[in-house]
Amino acid sequence: MITSKDNELIKEASKLISSSKYRKEKGCFAAEGVRLCCDGAISGARIIVFLYTDRAKRKYEKEFILISAASEKSCEISEKLLMKIADTGSPQGFVCLFEMLDKKSQSYKIVSQRRYAALENIQDPSNLGTILRTAEALGTDGIILSDDCCDIYSPKVVRGSMGAVFRLPVMIVENFTEYIARLTSQGIMTYASTPHKAKNINDIDFSDGGVMLIGNEGNGLRSETIAVCRESVRIEMKGRAESLNAAAAAAILMYKLQG
Numbered sequence: 001m002i003t004s005k006d007n008e009l010i011k012e013a014s015k016l017i018s019s020s021k022y023r024k025e026k027g028c029f030a031a032e033g034v035r036l037c038c039d040g041a042i043s044g045a046r047i048i049v050f051l052y053t054d055r056a057k058r059k060y061e062k063e064f065i066l067i068s069a070a071s072e073k074s075c076e077i078s079e080k081l082l083m084k085i086a087d088t089g090s091p092q093g094f095v096c097l098f099e100m101l102d103k104k105s106q107s108y109k110i111v112s113q114r115r116y117a118a119l120e121n122i123q124d125p126s127n128l129g130t131i132l133r134t135a136e137a138l139g140t141d142g143i144i145l146s147d148d149c150c151d152i153y154s155p156k157v158v159r160g161s162m163g164a165v166f167r168l169p170v171m172i173v174e175n176f177t178e179y180i181a182r183l184t185s186q187g188i189m190t191y192a193s194t195p196h197k198a199k200n201i202n203d204i205d206f207s208d209g210g211v212m213l214i215g216n217e218g219n220g221l222r223s224e225t226i227a228v229c230r231e232s233v234r235i236e237m238k239g240r241a242e243s244l245n246a247a248a249a250a251a252i253l254m255y256k257l258q259g
Contacts, residue, residue: 001054001076005084009049009075013095014085020151027100029153032087034060037096039163041070046099050074053082056093067094087155100153101166110188111141113209115257118144118190120176120225121216122246125150129160130247131214132168136161138254142169144211146176181228183211190229192221193253195243198232201252206259214253217246 002010015022016030023029028048031040034056041047050071057064057076068074082091110116117135122128128150135143145152152158152172158165173179184190189210192198213229215221226232235244235252244252 001078002051002081003078005081007081009051010077010081010085013049013051013097016097017085017087017155020154023100023151023153028097029100029158030095030097030155031158032091032095032155033159034063034092034094036158036163037067037094038063039166040096040098041067043163043166045101045166047071047096048073048099049097051077051082051085051095051097053077053079053093055079060092060094063094067096071096088159101170110144110183110186110211112188114141115206115209115254116140116142116144116211117250117254117257118146118176118180118211118213119149119215119250120146120213120221121219122149122214124217124246125154125156126160127217127245127247127250128152129157129162129165131250132157132161132164132170134247134251135254136164136168138251138258140168140254140257142171144176144179145170145172147172147174148176177222177225177228180211180213180225184228184230189231191253191257192226192229192232193234193249194220194226194232195234195237196232198234200236201233201256202236204231204233204256206257209259210257212253212257214246214250 192213
């Protein structure tokens with residue numbers, strides 16, 4: 001059992017949980033909690049290390065067997081060390097260190113008639129996690145992220161996605177505007193969500209599917225990105241509200257895109 005805070009695995013787990021830069025350097029990320037660790041194991045993600053407490057092992061016996069069988073290395077840690085590395089206030093006692101899912105090089109083909117969400121410069125991890133979770137729930141076929149979105153492997157994103165980060169096809173692209181322009185030129189329907197000079201989303205026929213673009217929480221989509229889209233759409237606002245939270249807006253937009 002690991003009891004020392006100076007243990008290399010404990011240091012590694014702590015850095016992976018706290019530092020986006022370190023996650024990118026190591027090509028690994030951490031997921032905490034019974035459900036997330038199980039989701040990762042079931043999805044086939046590579047579990048490099050599985051850290052657990054004796055309490056959790058006894059309480060979640062079936063889940064422990066599942067995760068440990070899928071892990072390359074399993075180590076028991078003390079409750080004190082769990083509290084040191086945990087990102088939540090009441091940790092369940094399971095922490096897995098996963099190899100990154102290589103989404104940057106993943107280049108799945110965008111298929112006409114299917115439905116995708118494309119996110120530009122989303123900065124709030126809670127928003128990104130919720131959008132991923134909602135996208136999976138609505139049956140969205142995949143997610144495209146600009147490379148200046150917040151870290152998809154941050155604990156808040158992974159936790160907020162409720163495991164969708166393991167299951168939902170996600171592609172991170174370096175030149176977002178150029179990529180969207182290429183999709184448009186290929187005949188893919190691309191929809192820029194913006195309140196300016198846009199059609200009411202309720203008046204659009206989405207039966208041909210396409211890509212719905214959602215922009216930064218404060219500034220929306222960049223003007224150059226809007227310009228390369230086939231259509232601009234808006235959510236009709238009532239009452240005195242001027243805007244919606246990015247995750248709430250994304251939920252409406254992705255739901256409408258389902259047709």
